[in-house]
Amino acid sequence: MVYFQKWKMVLGGAATLLCLGAFCDKDGLSGAVAAEKLTITSAVMCEDVQDRLPLYEGVVFSISTGRVVCYTLFDPVPEKTVITHNWYNRDNLSTKIKLPLLPPRWTTYSAIQLRESDKGPWRVEITDSEGQILQVLRFSVTD
């Protein structure tokens, strides 16, 4: 409930969710990976995503870049599920973005719009549908 309220607040405020993207990789065989575990193959912070690939990866982002993107690639994706990108500014939850995943392989990302007040250390916790942390990405927003 608290998270929901906070999420609403963030949506109404500065950190604006820019984009939720999902790209299905047609090469995967869903039957063959059904018994396997959901695995993150790649998770990076970047300035943009083009052709399902992260653009300008980094750990420090200037406000002047306008936005920052959390890019994640899952392979395999055993079954249809959702993951969450939890964005924290220092230890305060800034926004919480649920993203659907589809077998057998899935690339997804979330992004926030950067404002002056967003300067400081950030982290994105990537959690599965049960809230288990799969990976934590750390970065900073600076002048």
Place this chain on the structure above:
Amino acid sequence: MDGFLIFIQSIRWQDVVDITLCSYILFRCYVIFRITNAYRILIGLAFLWIFQRLAVSIGLIVTSWVIQGITAVAALIIIVVFRNEIRSVLQIKNIKALFWGRPHQPIHTPVQIIADSVMALARKRIGALIVFPGKEDINEKIQSGILWDGAISQEMITSIFWEDNPVHDGAIIIEGNRIHEVGVILPLSHRQELPSYYGTRHRAAVGMAESTDSLVVVVSEERGTVHVVKDSTITPVLKKDDLEKHLQQHLGLVIKDPSSQKKEKIEIRIAAMVSVILITSVWLTIARGLDTLVTFEIPIEYMNRNPGMEIIDASVNGIKIQLGGSGPLMRTLRPDHVRIKIDLGKSVVGQNTYTITNENISLPPGIFIKSFYPDVVDVTLDVPDKKDLPVQVDWTGKLSENLRMEKVTIEPSVVQIIGGRQLLKNITTVYTEKIPLESIQSSRTIIVNLALSPASLKVAPGFKDKITVECTVKDQSKNGL
């Protein structure tokens, strides 16, 4: 009327004890020293002191200095001049007498036995020299005395002055009901007008009486006459009754008539009242002059903390307190004389709110609280715990336009932090001190401290508090990006 009632209500039990004790001490000083000559001088000194305070209060600066100087010198002179008298007063065998009753209960000298003995010696033409000391100490005037400390009897006195006795030529000293010393050599008088038939014994008697306040009885060996010598007066004594009168008068054994006893009682009562009035006046001047206010910031002392808990945070570190009292008291007041205590005996983990009341504040006597702020203190307590936390770099400033920080490696990436359990529960990351990006021009390694907040957090022993940050920077201009 209201002011008077407020004043009465403001008197504490300590004030009553203060006045009572000091009044009694002053009164006892009077009772103990009133029989001495030094007492009169002490009264004079007290008046000097009062004049000096008066001079100060009306602004007579030089006069107050002069009187102060005279008082100090006079006090020193009194101690030197009257040292023996003061010593004899204070050398009371019964300590209780210092605090209660009359310190000098007279030990009655057996005057009749002495008079009988002297007359018997005269009849037998046995020379004798008997000294009855007064209030002054005679030890510095006499020589070669042999301690005797024997009870007085006619036989004893006769045997001392018996010509075959080795000490018969000297004088005896009678103090109270004891023969204190025998064979004592007395100072000789140098008076020229003394009759030529006066021998050494008479000259010694006169010399002793002249130089002290003693009374000396001398029996002539040649003529069998008895003389009483006091001050410079030599009085021949023919009858035993006359000798008894002389001795009784000198020893203060004359029975006081009821009127003089009543007068003495009244004198004592007046002295007691004057002591109370004097001390009350001094107390009113020093302790009750409510003319000065002082403000201190006093740190709060926490007491009875559960050893299993730690104070993580407090809304304030100290209380700003405004105190009032008389000028002299306030001038001596220091912040460490004031204590503000909070009892944490019933505190629980988390935030505890305490209201500060006068009971939390302890003050020296005579000081009162005008106001204090704040009157509510929030104290957060927690149970000490440890937690492994990831380290994150806190970058600040602006990285050059052509540079992009691709990767940061931190060593150690996790540190163990000690702090309150509730506090650690809400902390998921520890950050480094801020690192300015302007200093980054290429890939490099930076050593930086952890910025632990709040300050109660500490790095656990065995873990580094210096963090090595290895940053990988890419020059985008070289890649055309």
